[in-house]
Amino acid sequence: MRRNWMVAFVSAGAVATGGVALAQSDLTAEGAVARGESPVVISDTSTVQPQIQAFTDWKGAVTLVKEHLPPHSRPDLKVRREKGQNDLAAGGLSDQVRTTPGAFFPGVQQTPWTPPDPTIAVGPSHVVETVNMAIAFFNKSTGALEFSQNLDNTGNPGFFEDVGAGNFTFDPKCFYDHYENRFVVVALEVYGSTQAFIDIAVSDDSNPHGTWYKYRTDARISANGCQYWVDYPGFGYDHRAYYVTGNLFRLNGNCSGFAGAVFRTFNKTPLLVGNPATYTDIRDGSAYSVQAATCHDSPVAPFFAQDWSTTQIRLHAIRDPLGTPSLVSANVTVPSYSYPTGGAPNSGGSTIDVLDGRIINVAYRGGRLYAGHGVRLNSKNQARWYQVATNTWPTSGSPTLTQSGNVDGGSGVHTWFPALAENKCGDVGMVMAMSSSSTRASVQVTGRQSSDAPGTMGALTQVALSTSGYNGGRWGDYFDTKVDPVDDTTFWSVGEYAIGGGTWATWIASFQVSDCGGGGGNICDDIKKFKGACKSSGKIVGKLVFTDTSHDGLPVTMSIDGTPYNTTVSGRSAKIAICCFSGTHTVSLDVPSGCRGPETVTCP
Template sequence: MILAVALLPGTAAATSAAAATPAHAAAAAAAPAKKHQSSDSGPAVYHDLSPTLAAMAAASGPAHGDRVAPDEDTPLPHPTRAAADPVVQTAPGTKAAVPLANNWDAIGPNTGYSDTGVPPDPNAAVGTTQVMELVNTAYAVYSKTGSTIIGATNTSSFWSGFGGFCQSANDGDATVAFDRLANRWVVQQFANVTSSSGPYYECVAVSTSADATGTYNRYSYQFTNFPDYPKLAVWPQAYFTTYNMFTPAGAFVDAEICAMNRSAMLTGAAASQQCFTTSSTYGGILAGDVDGTAAPPAGEDETVVGLGATATTLATWKFHVDWTTPANSAFTGPAALTVASYTTACGTSGTCIPQSGTTQQLDSLSDRIMYRLAYRNFGDHEALVTDDAVTAGSGVGVRWYELRMTSGSTPTVYQQGTYAPDSTYRWMGSIAMDKAGSIALGYSQSSSSVHPSIRFTGRAAGDTLGSMTQAETTIITGAGSQTSYSRWGDYTSMSVDPTDDCTFFYTDEYEPATGNFNWQTRIASFQLPNCTATADYSISASPASGSVTSGTSATTTVSTAATGGDTESVTFSASGLPSGATAAFSPTSVTAGGSSTLTIATAASTPAGTYPITVTGTGTAHTHTTTYSLTVTPPATNDFSISVSPATGSVTQGSAATVSVSTAVASGTAQTVTFSATGVPAGATATFSPASATAGSGSTLTIATSAGTAIGNFTVNVVGTYPGGSPTHSASYTLAVTAPSTGGIVNGGFETGDLSGWTTAGSASVVNSGAHSGTYAARIGATTPTNGDSSAAQTFTAPSGSGTLSFWYNVFCPDTVTYDWATATLKDNTANTTSTVLAKTCVNPSSGWKQITAPVTAGHSYTLTLTSHDDNYSGDPTYTLYDDATLSAAASNPIVNGGFETGSLSGWTATGAASAAVNSGAHSGTYAARLGSTSPTNGDSSIAQTFTAAGGGTLSFWYNVTCPDTVTYDWATATLKDNTANTTATVLAQTCAASS
C-alpha cells in the first residue's frame, strides 16, 4: 500500500501496508476456538459486468504513478527473538545454476512508467497464455515471453464505469491471482483508505474467461475498519482475502480473513462474503492458494498460517465456509505448530538491510510470512510452502517451510531451512512448488557492497531436506540503491505456469540507478531440472447434460486438451446408452487438443429417465473419461397459450375497438387455434381476422359497438380452441363503453394516429406501442436527448354535465427531477386561473401508467397543457407518454361533512379524544379533525361513518401524523369495511413519524 506523505504516521490513512499494533500480546489459548465473525460479513455493496479490460485500458490511458508511503511502518505483532537458528544453510547449493527462459523489465521507468512513490508492491500471476503484473496502483499484461499486451495502466481502471470509490480512488495494495481450477483471473484493490472515518472498500474483479483483456464480473465490499495489506488466495469454496485491520484512527485491531462466494462470482451473480477475525495477538496471516490441476479433496476447509505467538512456532487456523447456512461457517484456531527457533530480521524496527553507496537502510518486513502460502495436492499428501525474513548470523536470510497434511488435517513441518549462504542480506522472498514437488525461492539481495538485486534458488523433491541445492541464479544485478526511503517491496510473487505446471514466473524490484523514486520491476521465467512435461491429455463434454424427447437427438461437443508433452491420437466411444439410443462421433478420433461432436439419437420407444453416459477417449498412452447426463422425456402433448394486447380499451357508442390476439406453442407441435369471444356487451359484435390461425401466430379481434350498446365496463373473454375442442385457453380483455362526447376534448386518446386537435411544441409525436388503451398514445419528448420543454396543448369547453378531467401518463426519466421531468397544467380561461394538475415528476425505471384527475366547471373554457422537459444531457433522454384525456360527470360525495367544515364532527361517530374544532393546519378549507390530543391519552381515539358508495368511485382522504414515539407504541391507522361483502381492508397501515 502507498499513501500520501501529507498524512502523519500513526493515523489510519497514513498506516503503511505493514502497519499494525506496536506490541506483541500474550500467547493464544492452547485449545482452538471458533473465532468471532466480523460485522464485515454480508452481501457485496454493488456488482456488475465490465466492458473488456482492453477497452477500459484504452479509455484510461497510461498510469499516473504511485504515491509515497510513510517511511516508517509499525511492526505487526510477532515474536522477535529466540535461540540461535539451528537450520541455517551457510553454503550455496552445489547443483548448477538454473538458466532463465525469459527475463524482461516490466512496470517501471525503463518501460515508460513514472515512479512517484515507494514501495512498488510487485506481484504477478501467469495464466494459460498471458502474464499480468500489478504494482501498487498500476497493472500491465504481457505475453509469456514479455511482449506488452496492455502497458502500465491505473489499477482503478478495472472498475471504470462501476462508480464509487472503486472507480475513483486508485489506492493500491492490489494483488492478482489466476484461478487454475476455473481458468479465471482475480484482481483486488482496496479503496477510500485515506478517509479518516471510513467506510473502506475492497474492490474485486473476476474475469469471465482465461483472457486477461476480456470482461470481468466486478464487486465491492464495505468495511468499518481499514482493511490493510489484502492478500488473495484461490480455494474451491471461496476466494479468500486476508487483512490487517486498523481503526480509522490508526490503532491495530486484529487480523481478518474474508471468504467471497467464488461460485457466484464466476457466474456474475450477487456474491456475499463471510469474515472472521483473530485476536490482536496475530497479524499478517495468509490463506492457502491452490496451484496445479488437482483441487483439494472435496469439501476440505481452507488452511490459514501466520507467525506464531513465540519464536519457535507458526500459528495455523481452519476456515469452514457454508454458503447454504452461513451460521455453520467457522474459523477455528490457532493451533501452535512448532518450528526451528528463529530471530526475526532487524530487531524491533524491522529496518537494517544495507545498500551499496548509501547509508539508507531498507525495511525487512520480517513481522509476517511472505506472499504466497502456495498449496499443492500431490494425491498422497498436500503441501504448503511459505517464507519470512530472519536473522542469520550478522545478516539476514530467508526462512522457508514446507508443511504437509492429509485430507485437510492440521499441518506438520515436513522440512524447513534458512537460506543464508554468505554475508549478503536476502529478504522479501516468495516461494512455490512445481508439479514434481521441486521448490523455487525468489528474493531480494543487498549488502554494503552490492546494490539491491533479484535472485532465486531451488531444490528438487528428492534432495536433502532443509537445503536449497541449486546454485543461485541472478535475474538482474541492481545498478543503484534507493535513497531517502526505507520501504522496499512489501511483497513479491513466485507463481507457476498452469499450462505445463513446471515453469516458474518470479517478479521483484531493483534499482536501475541510485535515487529515491526510480524502482524498476522485473519478471523472469525458468524451470527446475526435475520437472518435465509428461505427455497426457484431458477430456470434457460441453454441455455436460442435455434433455430430449423420445424420438429426437441431443448433441454435445467433446473436447480434448493436451496437458503436457507430445500430443497423441484419441479415439472416442460411448457407453451407458438407454434402450433404443445410438451414439455417433464426428470425427471419431482427433489429435489431443481437438474436439468432436457427439450425437445421441433416441427412438420413439426409448424409455423416459436420466442416463449417465460415459464418454471415453482412448489415446496412444492414456485413457480418460468424462460423463454426459442425458434426460429422456416422453413426447409432449400438444398445447398452446393465448394472450391479448392491450388488455384494456375504451370506445364511445357507435365506434369499434381492436385487439391483437397472440398465441404460442406451449408443448408438442403447433395446431390450428379457432377463436371466439364471450362477454361481448349487448348491441356489440366481435369478429376475428383470421377466424383461426396456427399456434405461434395470431389474429385481430374487432369489437364494434352501436348507438344502443350499453354504457359501462365489460370483461370480454377471448377464447382459443384446438381441434376436437381440447385444450381450450382464454385471455381477458376489459372494454369500457362510453357515451359520445357532445363537446370537450378532441382526440383525447390519440386514436386518429396523429396529434390532430392538439397544438404542439418541441418534440411531440404519436406512437403505436405502449398505449394505456387502444392503439395509440402521445409521446412528448423523444428517445434521444432534447433541449427544454416539449408539449401538447388543447383548448376546450367543458360540456354540460361534466365535472372531472382525467388523463393518464407514463414517464420515462433516467435523470433526476432537478433536471428532467413530466408536468401538466390546466388553465381555466374563464376564471383566468392556472393549476398544476401534475407536479414535476421523474421516475427511473418507469413505474407504469398513472391517472391524474382534476375538477372542471361545465361551460368554462380550459387549456390543458401536457409537458415533458429534458436537459439535453447525453445518455439520459427523458420523455412521457400521455393517453386517454377525457371529461366525465362529477360524482356526488356520499360522505357527510368529509371536510369537517361544519366546525364539528356531525355525520361521524367519535370515540376517545376526537375534535373537529381544529381551525389551523387544515389540508383545505378552515377545519380538520384531530384524533388524539396535544396531551397524552390512553388507547385508541377514532371517528367512523357508514355510507353507500356510487359505482366506479374512489375513496380518498388526507392525514398528517405527529408522533414523537415509535410505531411500536403509538400510531395512526385507518380501515375501510365493505359491509355488503363483509370484508375489511387496512387502507392506512400503522405509521408514526416524529416530524409530521
C-alpha cells in the same frame, strides 16, 4: 478525456462514491460470522483508450503509501514473539544450480507510489502484474506490454473507478485461478474515518483483455463499538472460494487501535458469472499479517499462515467456508531465529527496509504447505522458507514441520522477501531480494528438486540487478512466485530492483527446476556464442548469438564492469555497443544468467 497520473487525495470525511449501499460487518464476538453482499459492475478493458496509459517511469513526486493511510500501529508483540532458542536446524544452499532460465522481461516501472508491492498472475498467454497503484497485461511469450491502467480513479478510467473507487487503491494483489481459468485482482481503499473497501475483480475467461466482473465490498469491520479498516492483505484461493485477509486498524471510535485480522471468504460461483458477490467475515483478535494460500488439488480447508514467535509459525484454516464457517488455528514449531533488524545495506545507496519478519506468501499442494519470511541470523537478514505437512488437520491431528531452509548468500550478504511455490513434479521455485554493502539490490531465484537433501535449495541465480544504489528506504513489500498453468512445471516470479537513487522497477522472470514435465529445455543450450570486444574508438561491443531464431524478441542484459545494459534479440542475435572506454574491462552476460563466463577486453 485522457487522464494522466495525479496524486490528488480524498480529504478526511469525504465520500468516495460508488452508488452502492453495503452492509457493515459486525465481528465483536470472537468466532462471530458476518455476511455481506455486493452488486456487480461489468466492464470491458478493450474499450479503454489508450490501451497503454502513461504510468511507466514516473518522473514526478513519489508518495510512500503509508503516509496516506490513517495513523496506525500494531501493539508491541515482543513478549509473545521472543521465545528463546531451540535445537532444530534449518538447511541452506547447495552448490548445485537448479534453475534454468526461461522467458523474462521488465515489468511495471516507477509510479507515483512506493513501495511497488508487485504480484503476478500467469495465464495461458498473458502475465498480469499489479503494483501500487496500477495493473498491466503482458504477452507471456514476448514480454510485450499490451495493456496498462491505473487502479484508482486517476486512470482513463481507472480499473476500479467504474465500481466507485476513489484515488487511493493500495496493496493490490492478483492471481490466476487455474481451477476456473480466470484472472482475479484485489485492492484496498480507505478514506478519512468513515470509509473502507475491499475491491475485487474477476475476468470472464482466461484472457485478461475484455470483460471483467468487478465488486466494491464494504470493509468497515465493527468490533467492540469501533470500526476498523483493512490493511496489508493476504490473497488466496482454492477450488471453492477466494480468500482475503488483512490487519484491522481503528477507523473510528474510542477503543483499541488494533483488532487482529479479518478473514473474508468470497464464494467464487457468483463471481464467475457476474452475479452479486456474497461473502463472510471472521475475525481473530490475536492474529496479524496473515497470508492466504494459493492452492492446488482440493484441500480439505483453505489454509493461512503467519509468523508467531521466534520458535513458531501459526497456521489457520476455515472449516466449512461456504456453509457455517469456523476458524481453527495451530502452531508449528520451527528452527529458532531472531526477527529482522537494521535493514539491508546496498552499494551506492542507503539502508533498505526489509520489514519485520512477517510471512510473505503461502502456497499449498498435495498436503504440503509452503511459506517464507525474513529472519535475522549471524548478524544479517536472511530469507527463510518452510514446508509443513498439513496431515489430517484441521479435521483432526496437527500440522508438522517437514523441512526448512535459510538463504545465506555469503559474508555480509542479506536476503529477504522469499516467495515460493511447488509444481506438479514436486520441484520448488523461489524468488527473493539480495544486497550487501558492496553489491546493489538484485532479484534472485533458486529451486530444489524433490530428491534434494531436506532443507536445501540450489545456488542462487540472478535475474535482475539494480542499475544504481537505492535511497528510497522501503522495499517490496513483497515478491511473488506462481506456477504456469499450461505445463504446471514452469515458475514465474516478480521482484523489485532500482533504476535510480529512489526509483523502483520490477522484473518478471520464468525458470525451470527440472524437465520432469517436459516443460522446456535449457536456454543456455541454444546459445552458439557470447563475445566481447573493444573497437579502436574505445567502443565496447558485447554480442550474443543463438543457434536459431526461436528466441527472437527475447530481452537480454549484458553488463560492462557490473553496469547493466538491456537489449533484445533480433533474429538470432543481440548486441550492445557502448562508448567510450580505455584500459581493461569485463563484459558479462547477466540475463540469461549462468550460460557463459565473462569476457575480458582491452581498449586503446
